[in-house]
Amino acid sequence: MTEILRVDQVTKTYGKRGEKQCQALKGVNFAVNSGEFVAIMGASGSGKTTLLNILSTLDKPTTGNVFINHQDNSTLNANQLADFRSKQIGFIFQDFNLLENLTNRENIALPLSLRGISPRKIDPLVDKIATRLGIKEILPKYPAEVSGGQKQRVAAARALVHEPAILLADEPTGALDSKSARELLFTMADLNQNDDITTLMVTHDPFAASFASRILFIKDGKIGEQMLKKGQSRQEFYHLLIDHLDTDE
Amino acid sequence: MIWKLSLTGIKSRFKDYAVLFSGLVVASMIFYMFLTITINPTFIKNDIVAPSNYVRFTFGFGIVLLVIITAIYLVYANSFLLSMRKHDYGMYMMLGAKSTKIGALIFLETLITGILATIVGILLGFGLTAIVSQLLISRLDLTVKHFAVVLPNAVIWTIIFFILIFLFGALKNVRKLTRTPVIELLRDDQKPVAYKRQPVLHWIQGTLGLVLLAVGYFILGLPGGAILFIIPAALVTIVAGSYFTFNAFFSALIGFLLNRRSFSYHGIRIFTLGQLKFRLHDYTRILTVVSLLFALALGAITVGLNFSTLSEQLKGNFYYDTTIISNSPKVMQAENKLTITRQQTFHYKEQGKYLYFNRSEFTNNPVKNVKFYMKNGQPAYKTIDLPTKKLDVPATYANNAFGAMVPNGIAKIIRLVSPEKWAAKTGQKKFVSFVNVKNFDQDYFTILKLQKQQLKENPAYADIYTSSKAGSYQLIKNFSSGFEFMGFFLGFAFLTMLASTLMFKVLSGAASDKVRYQMLFEIGTRVKILRQSIRNEIGVLFLLPGVLGVIDVLFGLRLFKLLLPHPYQNLWIPFTIFIVLYLIYYLLTVKLYEKIVLAHE
Numbered sequence: 017m018t019e020i021l022r023v024d025q026v027t028k029t030y031g032k033r034g035e036k037q038c039q040a041l042k043g044v045n046f047a048v049n050s051g052e053f054v055a056i057m058g059a060s061g062s063g064k065t066t067l068l069n070i071l072s073t074l075d076k077p078t079t080g081n082v083f084i085n086h087q088d089n090s091t092l093n094a095n096q097l098a099d100f101r102s103k104q105i106g107f108i109f110q111d112f113n114l115l116e117n118l119t120n121r122e123n124i125a126l127p128l129s130l131r132g133i134s135p136r137k138i139d140p141l142v143d144k145i146a147t148r149l150g151i152k153e154i155l156p157k158y159p160a161e162v163s164g165g166q167k168q169r170v171a172a173a174r175a176l177v178h179e180p181a182i183l184l185a186d187e188p189t190g191a192l193d194s195k196s197a198r199e200l201l202f203t204m205a206d207l208n209q210n211d212d213i214t215t216l217m218v219t220h221d222p223f224a225a226s227f228a229s230r231i232l233f234i235k236d237g238k239i240g241e242q243m244l245k246k247g248q249s250r251q252e253f254y255h256l257l258i259d260h261l262d263t264d265e
Numbered sequence: 266m267i268w269k270l271s272l273t274g275i276k277s278r279f280k281d282y283a284v285l286f287s288g289l290v291v292a293s294m295i296f297y298m299f300l301t302i303t304i305n306p307t308f309i310k311n312d313i314v315a316p317s318n319y320v321r322f323t324f325g326f327g328i329v330l331l332v333i334i335t336a337i338y339l340v341y342a343n344s345f346l347l348s349m350r351k352h353d354y355g356m357y358m359m360l361g362a363k364s365t366k367i368g369a370l371i372f373l374e375t376l377i378t379g380i381l382a383t384i385v386g387i388l389l390g391f392g393l394t395a396i397v398s399q400l401l402i403s404r405l406d407l408t409v410k411h412f413a414v415v416l417p418n419a420v421i422w423t424i425i426f427f428i429l430i431f432l433f434g435a436l437k438n439v440r441k442l443t444r445t446p447v448i449e450l451l452r453d454d455q456k457p458v459a460y461k462r463q464p465v466l467h468w469i470q471g472t473l474g475l476v477l478l479a480v481g482y483f484i485l486g487l488p489g490g491a492i493l494f495i496i497p498a499a500l501v502t503i504v505a506g507s508y509f510t511f512n513a514f515f516s517a518l519i520g521f522l523l524n525r526r527s528f529s530y531h532g533i534r535i536f537t538l539g540q541l542k543f544r545l546h547d548y549t550r551i552l553t554v555v556s557l558l559f560a561l562a563l564g565a566i567t568v569g570l571n572f573s574t575l576s577e578q579l580k581g582n583f584y585y586d587t588t589i590i591s592n593s594p595k596v597m598q599a600e601n602k603l604t605i606t607r608q609q610t611f612h613y614k615e616q617g618k619y620l621y622f623n624r625s626e627f628t629n630n631p632v633k634n635v636k637f638y639m640k641n642g643q644p645a646y647k648t649i650d651l652p653t654k655k656l657d658v659p660a661t662y663a664n665n666a667f668g669a670m671v672p673n674g675i676a677k678i679i680r681l682v683s684p685e686k687w688a689a690k691t692g693q694k695k696f697v698s699f700v701n702v703k704n705f706d707q708d709y710f711t712i713l714k715l716q717k718q719q720l721k722e723n724p725a726y727a728d729i730y731t732s733s734k735a736g737s738y739q740l741i742k743n744f745s746s747g748f749e750f751m752g753f754f755l756g757f758a759f760l761t762m763l764a765s766t767l768m769f770k771v772l773s774g775a776a777s778d779k780v781r782y783q784m785l786f787e788i789g790t791r792v793k794i795l796r797q798s799i800r801n802e803i804g805v806l807f808l809l810p811g812v813l814g815v816i817d818v819l820f821g822l823r824l825f826k827l828l829l830p831h832p833y834q835n836l837w838i839p840f841t842i843f844i845v846l847y848l849i850y851y852l853l854t855v856k857l858y859e860k861i862v863l864a865h866e
Contacts, residue, residue: 074787095791102789113784118539122523126535130790135530174788 019086020182020214021048021071026080028066028237040066041077042237048182053208053215055228060220063237065186068218072105072184073097085181102131106175106183110190112167114159120170121146121155127178145173148211149203165196169203176213185217189224201227205250222261226254268370275374282349284772284857286382288342288765293386293427295758296335298394301419302754303328305398331758334558336430338762341551343434345769346375347441348776358447368439375438379431387423391415397754467517474509477502482820495824507556507813512549515809516542533790533798540781540802544774551770552810555763559814562759564821566839569752571829572745578831579741581646583734584633585699587712590672590726591719599715604703616692618677623687627653632699634666657681669732671697672725709735760843764850767810771803771854775861782862795863800855807851815840 026044031037040063048054058064069075070082073089082089084104092100107113114123124142133141146152149169154162159170168188175183185204189197205227207213217228225231227250231243243260245253275282354367395414481502487495519542522528529535545552589600609630613622631650638645655663657679668674672695682690702708712735719726730736782795825832 072787095793098786098789098791100789101787105789107788109784113780113787115536115539115781115784117543117781118535122529122535122539125530126785127788129530129535130532130788130794132532133530135527138530139526 018050019047020050020052020084021216022081022083023047023067023071024081024083026067026070026077026082028063028070028075029078040237041070043080044234044237044239046232046239046242048214048216050214051208051212052230053205053228054217055225055231056216056218056234057220057222057225057231058234062234064218064220064234066237067234068184068186071216072107073101102127103178104181106178106180108168108171108175108183108185108188110187112159112164112171112191114167114171114174116159119156119158120151120162123159123170124155124173124177127174131178133178141177142173145177148207149173163196164192165199168192168196168200172200172203172207176207181214183213183215185215185219187219187221188217189219189221197224222254222257226250226257231257282378285342285346285349285769286378288769289339289379289382290386290389291765292335292338292342292762293383293423294390294393295754295761296331296426297387297390297419297423298397299331299754299758300328300423301390301394301414301416302398304419305413305416330561330755332426334759334762335426337554337558338766339427339430339434341766341769341773343375343431343438345773346378347371347438348773350374351442352776354442355447355449364443368443371438371442372435375435376428376431379427379434383424383427383431386427387420390423464517464520467513467520470509470512471514471517474506474512474514477506478510479506481506482816485820486823499821503817504553504557508549508553510813511545511552511556511809516545519545533785533794536781536785537798537801540778540798541805544802544806547774548770548806551767552806555767556810556813556817558759558763559810560817560821562756562763563814563818563839563843564756565752565759566756566843567752567818567822567836568825568829568832569749569756570839571825571832571834572748572752573742574829574831574834575745576738576742579737580705580734582635582637583737584635584648584701585670586702586705586708586734587700587716588670588729588733589698589700589715589719590696590729591722593718593722595718596715596722599711599718600700602711603700603708603715605700606703607701608698610696610698612694612696613671614687614690614692614694615673615677616690620671620674620677620679621687621690621692622656622679622681623684624653624681625684627656627681632656632667632670634663636662653681670699670729672723672729675728705734709738713739756839756843757846760846761850764807764847767807768850768854768857771806772857772861775858778858779862779864786863792863796859799859799862803851803855803858807847807854811847 023044023046026041027039028041029037029039044063044067056064056067066075070077071084073082073092076090084100087100087104089097089100114120115126118126121139121142124146125138128138128141129135142155143152146155149172151166151169151173154166154170159167162170168191172188183204188204189200192200201224204213204215204217208215208229215228217224219225229245233240233242243253243257248256350371354371357370358364358367391414398414481499484495484499484502519538523535523538523542529538587603589596609632611622611626611632613620615621631653634649634651635646636649638647651663651667655661656667658664659678664679665675668679671679702712705712716726716730716733716735720730782799785795786792822832
């Protein structure tokens, strides 16, 4: 298995030197292999968001390095970072972040168009991913015309259409009702298992985390322990997780 | 407590406030300047040589237009103010502030911002008025003794006008905010926009828009006799045409481009087009207003500047540049300064009611004259020799024309006699000398001095003075400079306000656009490409009304064919001024917008 993501001794300190400083990340280390579905769990203030921002290259670590596909992010300038994000990373956000002035098809096509893919090739690629995610019928509609669950599928299609090295999902079910949330999570697990989509999901929801194959717990800016699903069913993994969280309290 | 919140709210958005505030200051400054120059009693009553009723009417018309544009401008500035504060107000209400209290707060905030801006604007307006009036006075060669820069009436009217508008705006803001649910105030940015898809209806409406515009332009070209029909008919068709064109035609066009994947699937184009599609829908009214005001403003400057062609054209109506009838030392002194290229001198003796000329002096030396006639319904001029034998035949063209060129030539009877008879005539011996100079413009002031001196020496010179080339030129130049000035400043005031109106409209939407740009940045769009998208999007919003306005002007100028000899002459001057100013506003809007939406990067 090849390593897709490596986080090496990453720290993040907010506040200027000499002033009151706040260390959000205190030396984070972990790696994600190709085809893995990893969840990072933690309470608010644990450093989840800071970590995700650094992984997605939107923020820079104070010390340490992040490698995605063996590329060290800290060596890239702003333009290279933008290009890097557009090629290597797919994003799913809690509040979908779809452009409501574009149709769903146009939303999904945008990353391809930004990467300069030939216009002739774009629509077939959009159709392919939309069919995979079961949203082909709603492609001509605007985001405002479809349900929250469908919106998140469109967002997932947009995140995956350019075949990124890794899918970063930030509380993807946070704004969904339980049925839509469940459907989305099954889809993500399905994509991971059958299409080998490497996924890193940040969440505080044990139900969502139980779909992952490995869970990392972040607390006070450090990765504590991890849980592996191994051969367990999702339900078993979920109960184990709940027990683990209870004892952790 | 709530006041403290409000103050900190303003402080935190000081930059946005500064833009709004300076916009309001500029508006009141220009308004005051215009009002002061227009209603300055010294200016109107004594100094502009033209029928004063006519001038009053023109300037009054200017003020009405200025009031309209200022009001529209303030409405949009006000909505920008509201969009900036909406979120804060929503937050106070969520925290439990009573809506009546918030209402009072909004009311006072709007009113105080407005009053402060008006006062600063008027103070700066004093300076602007002083500069502009000096420029104007020197341009017009006027001798204005007491031009009042601080005019109490203008101050009062500016304050009243602005306070009324702000009062109206404040009430509107209060109504709007207190009736909007708190949740919408807080999350307005995220409210989905409903977009109706009716392509067929759009194309029909778009075609109708273009047809109406074409009809309007056609009407503008109708013969001038039907002016009472032309203006209202053109106004209705062009306004409706512009509205439909913006509402349907342009969005249909953008929809068409969006669906041409080979065009739209290029870089960020698809996003820019999507933004524009929604924008245009929301901007229909303002783009219509801007295109029409743009046309009015550009038209005002073009026509104003064009009035100067009147005085240029006038120079061609005279054959001789000046007339000399005296050889006093002062006159001789002035005469010596002229670059005379041709001089025809005729001697005569004034006896009772007769002026006796020596016929021999006219042999091979005919008096020249420029004759006016109509050619294909247009005024035309040609140079002719006045036939010598008809010079003393009453009621002939030659007799009348010559009479007007000689002191007392109309009042007395002109006789041409043989040299012998002339020698025998008694009476005061005089002469009249018709002069051509090398360059009239260069010698203009010397000629004026020479003519004034002769008028002082001889009251009979008065007739010649007023109908002389220099005299008429002076008169029409004052008149046309007044128009030129009016057109220029009215146009300038219009342009600054309409461009700021558009600017505020664009900026009002910036807060909600921020999320989109942030998202594009996150999925890996280079900042350079985001900037390019912003430039293109705002560029189209500025360009469309600008282009439509230019077309309106090009057709509208046909109306002025009756009044002006060449309405299309030197078109590039006003167009260049306009385009440069408009471009500056465009760049400013882009910069401010970028500052708001790209704040994170």
